[in-house]
Amino acid sequence: MTWMPMAAVGAALFVFVLVGLRARTAGDSLDDYLTARGSQGATTLGLSFVASGLGAWILFVPPEIGAFVGPLALAGYAVGAALPFLVLAWCAPALRRRLPAGRSLTDYAGQRFGPAVRGWVLLLSLLYMLCFLAAELTAIGSVVALLTGGAGRWAVLAVAVTTLAYTAWGGLRASLATDRWQAWLLLALLALVAAWLLGQPGAPAAAPGAPAGAPLPVALSVAATLVIAVTVANLFHQGYWQRIWAATDERALHRAAWLGALGSAAAVALVGTLGIVAAQRGLPLGSPPVPLFALVQPAPTFIVAGVLVLAVALVASSVDTLQNAIASLLVTQRAGATLAGARWATVLLMVPVVAIAWQGLSVLRLFLVADLLCATAAVPLLLGLWRRTPRHAALVGMAAGLLGAVLPDAWAAGSLWQGLVAATFPANVPTLAPFAGALVGSTAATLTLAWLAPLHAADAAR
Template sequence: MQPSVIIGLFLVILLASIFVAPRRASVEGFFGGQSETGQPPGLWTLVLSQVTTWIFARSLMNSAILGYFYGIAGTLAYAAYYASFLTGGYIVLRLRANGSGSVQDWLGSRFGPAGNAAYNLVIALRLLSEVFANLIVVGLIFGALWHGSETTAIIAVAALALAYSCWGGLTAALRTDVLQMAIFLVVFAVALVALLASPDFSLSAALTAPGSSGGYLGWVLMVVAALQVFSYPAHDPVMMDRGFLADEATTRASFLHAFWISALCIVGFGLFGIQASLQGASYEDQLIGTWATMFPGWVFGALMLSLLVSALSTLDSALSSASRLVVEELRLAPRSLNGGRAAMLVFALAGTGLTLWGSQTLFDAVAVSGTASMFLTPVLIVGLVMNRNVPLWSYLVAWAAAMLGAAAYFARAWEPVAAILPEGHKYEQLLAICVVVLIVGFAAVVFGARRVASRAAG
C-alpha cells in the first residue's frame, strides 16, 4: 500500500470524525457526556470508548516492542496492565457506594484541598503524557511513510483533534470513539487474520517465543504491572470519568467487556512484534521500519492505519478529560463551553510542544506514570476498601515516596541517582523502586490509620 493511500485513508477518518462530532453541545454534554436529550451513554458506547482510549497507539507499539525483545512474556506483561479495567471498575463502584462522584470527591472529603492538589498534579501530568506520547507515534508513522513530514503531521493531527473536541467536549469524544473503534477493529482484524494465516507464522512458536533478548525481563515487567495495576486506573482520568456517566449496572458491565476486548487486542498486536523476533528481523524505527520489510504492503498499511486511528481516538478523550479537570476540579476556568475549550487548547499546545521536544522512549512514559500513581494503592486499600481513617500526613508521605520513585526512574542515568539504585537492567531497577514506594506508602498509611484509631478509642 502506497504511503499516500494510508495517509489519504487516515484523512478520510479524520473528516468522518469531524462529521459525527456534534455541532452544538450543552454544558452538561460537554463535561458530562449526555446526549442532546440529556441521556447518558449506553453500554456499548461506554465499552467502545473505554477500549479505544486504552488501546491507544503508544500501548499498541509498547506491546509489539516488548513482544519483539521479550517474547510472549513481554506482551503478557503489558497486557497485564489491562486488568486495570477490573481494578478500576472495582474502585469506581466503591466510590459510588460511598456517595462520591469522582476520585477527587472522595480524596477531598478525606484529605481536603491538599489531598486533591497532590492527586490533580499527577493526573495533569498523565493527561499531558497521553497527548504527547500518541503524537509521537503519529510522527514516527508519518516519518516512516513520508520522510520529513513528522512535524507537519503532528501539528495537523493535534489541531484537527482539538477542533472537533472543542465542538462537543466529552459528547464528541464518545461519539467519535465509537466510529474510530469500529474502524480500528475492522482494520486490525484484517491485519491479524493475515498474520495468523501466513505460512511463516506458528501460534505455538509465538506463544513460547523468548524474544530477541530472552523472556526474563518480560517476567520482571509482569511483576511491575501486578504491583501497579491497582493504582494505575485510579490516576487515569479518562477511565475514571467514564465510570460516573451511566448507572451502576451499565458501568460494571462496561468495565468487564472493556477488559477482555482490550486484552485480546493488545496480545494480538504483540504477536506482530513476536513474529518479527522469530524471523530474526532487525529492529528499526520502533518496529515500523521492520514491519515495512516483513509484511505485504496492504498488511503494513493496515497496521499503520490502526495505529493512527488509535492515536486520534486517545487525543480527543484526553482533551475532554483535561477540560473537566481544569474546569470542574481545579476551577481555573468558568464552567462554560469557552472555559472547557480554553483548557483543551492549553493541553493541546503543551502536549504538542513536548512531542516536538521530548523523548521517544515509549515505555518510559508508562513506567514513570505508573510509579507516580502508586501512592494511591495504600490510600485506597486502607481508606476506601477497609474504610479506615488515614491522616493527611500519611497520604502526603505516600505521595512523596511515589513522586520520588517516579523521578528516580526518569533520572536513573544521572550519577547521583544511579549511585543509590541497584545495579541491573532498568526494568529491574523499576521493580526495586516500585517495591520501596509501596513499602514506604503502606508503612505511613497503616501507622497513621492506627494512630487515628487509637486516639479515637482513647
C-alpha cells in the same frame, strides 16, 4: 508511497469530525459538557474504555516486549492493560455513591483527604496525562515517517486539529461518540492486519538472528513491573473517572469496565504476538527496534494503508479523551468555571503539546517517573473507600511510598543518591525495585495508620 494510504487517513479523520460534531451536547450545561452524566450504556462505555486506553503505544511497546523478553512478560503487559478497568469495576460504584455530583478523582481526593492530597493528585494526573498526550502525538509522527519515509509533522497537526474540532465543541459526548466508531474500526483493522501478517510464509522459530527470550527471572520481573506501572498510572487517567459518572447506572458501569478490560488485554496480546513472530522470522527489527513495522514495511499498499488508519484511530481515540479529560480537570478546580472557559482550556493546552510532539522527542523517561509517582499514591487513595482510614493516612502513605521508591536501590548500592538516580530510570527502562518499593511502602504505612486509628476518629474523617 501511493496516494491510497494518505487518502484513507484523510477519510478516517473526516468521519471522526462528522461523528463528533453530530454528538455535541444540545444545551449549554458545563456539567453535561464534562460528564454526560447518566447518559451512557454499557456497550458505548465499554468501547470507549477500549478506545481511550489503547493508543499508538501498542504498535511499539508490546511487540518489543514480545520480541525481546518473551510471552511471559507480554502476558504481564496484557494483564496490566486490563487491571485498571477491573479496579474501576470494584471501586467506581462506591465512588459514585459517595459523590453523586462528582466530576473527577480530585473531587474525591479533596472531599476525603483535604486540599493537600487534592493538589498532589491534581499534579500527578496532569503530569501523567500530558506525558500520554505528547507521547501519542509523537508516535503518530513516527508511524507516518516509518511507513511513508516522509516527515510526520503533518500527521501530528492533523490529528491534533481534527480531535480539537469536535472535543472543544462537543465535550465528553463527542469523545464518547467517536470512541465507539474508533473502537470498532481499530479492532477490525487490528484483526485484519494481524490475520494477513500471520498468514504470510516466514522462517521457522529460532531462525538465525532471532532474539533469544529473556531468562525466566528477568521475564517475571518485567511482567510484574509492567503490571504495577500500567495499572497505577491509569488510575490517574481523568478520562476514565469522567466516564464513571456518564454511566446510566452501576450495572452498566460494571459491564463496561469488564468489556474494557477484555478488549484491551486481547489487543495488547495480539499486537505483542506479532512482535514475537517478527523475531522468530529473523527480520531486521531496527534500532531502536520496531518489530511490528519490520513485518509491515514489505507488505502491499493496502496493508500499509490499514496500519496507517489503525494508528490514526488509536491516536485520535486516546488524544480526544485526554484533551477533554485535562480540560475537565483544570476547569473543575475553580468556582465559577464556564463552558467557554472549558473550550478555551481544551484548545490552549494543545499548543505546547503539539510543539513538543513536533520535535520528535522521547518522553519515555518522564513517563516512567510519572508512573512511579502514581504508584506512591494509588493505594492510599483507594484505601480512602475504607471507613477506617483516617484523613492523615493518605499523606503519610504517599510520603512512605516516595521513600519506598528510593530505598531498594539505595540499599543495594549503599548510596541514597544512587537510589534517587535509579528512581528516575536513567536507562529509560522500567525496573521492579522502585515500583515494588513505592507500592509496599505506601500500602504498609496507610494500613498501619488505619489499624491504629480509633474507629470513631476514622468515621469522623469520612
